[in-house]
Amino acid sequence: MAELVKVEEVADSMFTMIKDTMGQKKWKATDLTKAVLELYGDRCDKTLAKSAIRELIESGKCVYTYFGGSFIEIPHKEGAEN
Amino acid sequence: MAEKERKTPKLDELEKGAWPSFVKEIKSAAGKNPMANDLLGQLERSYEEKIGHWKHGGIVGVLGYGGGVIGRYSDLPEEFPNVSHFHTMRINQPAGWFYTSDVLRKLCDIWEKHGSGLTNMHGSTGDMIFLGTRTDELEPIFSELTKLGFDLGGSGSDVRTPSCCCGKARCEWACYDTMALTYFLTMHYQDELHRPAFPYKWKFKMSGCPNDCVASVARADMSIIGTWRDDIQIDKSAVTEYAGKGMNIQRDVVGNCPAKCMEWDGTELKIDNKACVKCMHCINAMPKALSPGNDRGACILIGSKAPIVEGALLSSVLVPFIKLEPPYTELIDLIDRIHEVWSENGKNRERVGEFIQRVGMGNFLEAIEVEPVPEMVAHPRENPYVFYEEFFEDESEEQEESEEEK
Incomplete structure (x- = not known):
């Protein structure tokens, strides 16, 4: 079996995906997991993807949001607060 | 600080009647809490206009968590500035909703210090619901709750508080x-x-x-x-006692059995347990005489x-x-x-x-x-x-x- 990539690398890839599609697509945790599994093939698994999401959230680079369902986004000014 | 008394003729209607009224509780809180006072004003406005004035959802929460806080904002912040933020917090309740009165007082103290003081015990999720606080109060509340041994519950696309x-x-x-x-x-x-x-x-x-x-x-x-999985337990003497006290077992127990698996000949109650659908009707009707079997799961x-x-x-x-x-x-x-x-x-x-x-x-x-x-x-x-x-x-x-x- 191929060696797994580092959790930080997966988190960075997720962050890039979110940043590059900001305003066009909202990512759920499952969407991000599927995307990195496709990107890294057998060098990534669901446990690693889960750890990467946790890394993203706990570092403050991303936050969970709720708009009908739960999504992962880059922190921004709350629209509803205006 | 005493808040000015609002005229709320529509809400006042909801204080009438035999049941406890949420309006009465909000009015009681409004005397000392500006959030509760503005809440009364916005609610009255909603009843007049037949429109809700809340915006729901968003990005609020505590660091690391994706659930437990439900963002809520007023769409009339200039008129009701104290409820411009009015976030809900879900607090994971103890299993079975058992508390000591001491811990309830401490929970209420936290909420009166950092929020509106209004609670919903309990929400349909089962959690304790703390109604109304500002974004900058979320982390201090979370910190005090965890010190007290409580955690936030679930919200959004997650496992909700069991x-x-x-x-x-x-x-x-x-x-x-x-x-x-x-x-x-x-x-x-x-x-x-x-x-x-x-x-x-x-x-x-x-x-x-x-x-x-x-x-x-x-x-x-x-x-x-x-x-x-096994047979309903029958205490025959208790069945006789129910009959002796005037219970109409044929009509009220046997006659209401959806599976028609019971018989009553005036002295003995028989149950065809293979046909029982476990509806609990007979057990509810004669709790001293009948109880679930022993092979439980x-x-x-x-x-x-x-x-x-x-x-x-x-x-x-x-x-x-x-x-x-x-x-x-x-x-x-x-x-x-x-x-x-x-x-x-x-x-x-x-x-x-x-x-x-x-x-x-x-x-x-x-x-x-x-x-x-x-x-x-x-x-x-x-x-x-x-x-x-x-x-x-x-x-x-x-x-x-x-x-x-x-």
Whole structure:
């Protein structure tokens, strides 16, 4: 079996995906997991993807949001607060 | 600080009548809390205009968590500045809703210090609901709650705070320890509770017997309802006592049995236990004389929900009987297989019940590796919803193949 990539690398890839599609697509945790599994093939698994999401959230680079369902986004000014 | 008294003729109507009124409680809080006072003003305005003035959702929460805080903002912040932010916090309740009065006072002290002071004990999720605070108060509240030994509950697309009836703590009919299982599931699924990773919400509700006091059959994605496999226990002398005190056993017990599995000849009560559907009617009617059997466990049902995106669903039988004792390995294996299949294939905002309707129960059972059995029914005495033709075909093909080999 191929060696797994580092959790930080997966988190960075997720962050890039979110940043590059900001305003066009909202990512759920499952969407991000599927995307990195496709990107890294057998060098990534669901446990690693889960750890990467946790890394993203706990570092403050991303936050969970709720708009009908739960999504992962880059922190921004709350629209509803205006 | 005393707040100015608002004129609220519409809301005043809701104080009339025999029942306790939320308006009375908000007015009581409004005397000392500006948030509660502005809440009264905005509510009165909503009743006048027949329009809600709340904006819901967004990005508020505490660091690291994706659930437990429901963002809420007023769309009239200039008129009602004290409720411009009015976020709800869900606090994970103790299993069975047991508290000491001391801890309730401490919880209320935290909320009066940092929020509106208004609570909902309890919300339909089972959590304690703290109604109304500002974004900058969320972390201080969370910090004080954790010091007191409490945590936030679930919200959004995560495992919602598991809830249960009081079970063996106060009820002799509990067929398994609902509080122990609720605590176990809460701790086992901490990650899924605080970090939303599902297509939509997932609710566990545990009822100790088929009376289903937490209404799990109508509300939970997974309803775990206590039941038994052997015969209903009968205390014959107590039956005689009920009859002697004037109970019409034929009319009120036997006549109301949905399975028609009881007989009363005026002196002896007989039950055909094989035909019993465990409706609990007779046990409820004669609690001193009848009680659930001794071979107790639970029935696992799946797929109920209230109407939000689509219509309401009641849950239906997935596992007819399971012994529920620590370490609950069989149950956890089943739940994890369901989560895996639903997470992989569910659409955004699709509850597991809707997912099962979309893909078909047969395909769902195959995906979660559960064999269909005749007890998988939506209601007692109904035909099973699994079509067996394909299994018969598979079996006949296998037979033909083995005969050819011979």
